[in-house]
Amino acid sequence: MSKLHFTTKHANAATVQHNWIVVDGTNQTVGRMCARIAAILRGKTKAYYTPHVDCGDNVIVINCDKVILTGNKMEEKVYDRFSGYPGGRKEEIAKDLLKRRPEVVIERAVKGMLPKNRLGRKMYKKLYVYAGPNHPHTAQQPKELKLGK
Numbered sequence: 001m002s003k004l005h006f007t008t009k010h011a012n013a014a015t016v017q018h019n020w021i022v023v024d025g026t027n028q029t030v031g032r033m034c035a036r037i038a039a040i041l042r043g044k045t046k047a048y049y050t051p052h053v054d055c056g057d058n059v060i061v062i063n064c065d066k067v068i069l070t071g072n073k074m075e076e077k078v079y080d081r082f083s084g085y086p087g088g089r090k091e092e093i094a095k096d097l098l099k100r101r102p103e104v105v106i107e108r109a110v111k112g113m114l115p116k117n118r119l120g121r122k123m124y125k126k127l128y129v130y131a132g133p134n135h136p137h138t139a140q141q142p143k144e145l146k147l148g149k
Contacts, residue, residue: 011050020142038113065102
């Protein structure tokens with residue numbers, strides 16, 4: 001009688017297929033939406049997820065200027081950046097940043113949820129965020145993903 005041998009299949013660059021997905025940010029909560037996007041970018045939604053391989057899909061976010069921040073975050077959440085020079089720290093509240101550059105709110109939230117290594121940087125490059133309803137990636141025939149509120 002022979003023994004059964006089960007082997008685990010690991011994904012690699014040759015076996016992974018990267019799809020294109022469109023997410024509409026209209027009336028979506030920023031944290032919940034970005035958590036789903038980060039999981040898609042990592043590839044955790046796929047059956048053959050492998051932690052050390054980039055298994056994720058390309059994600060296009062449209063209408064990011066219509067996202068929602070819950071609670072008092074619109075007035076109290078502070079985004080800061082530093083130029084590298086003395087006195088070069090600049091702060092901006094979420095309400096002002098959403099008016100000026102709404103893409104940054106989504107990009108920074110998703111980037112914080114990805115791994116902090118070269119694989120995470122590669123995953124982050126597959127995120128495309130646009131303030132309006134139009135995007136230049138129609139040639140890739142992206143599939144629309146409906147997120148619950």
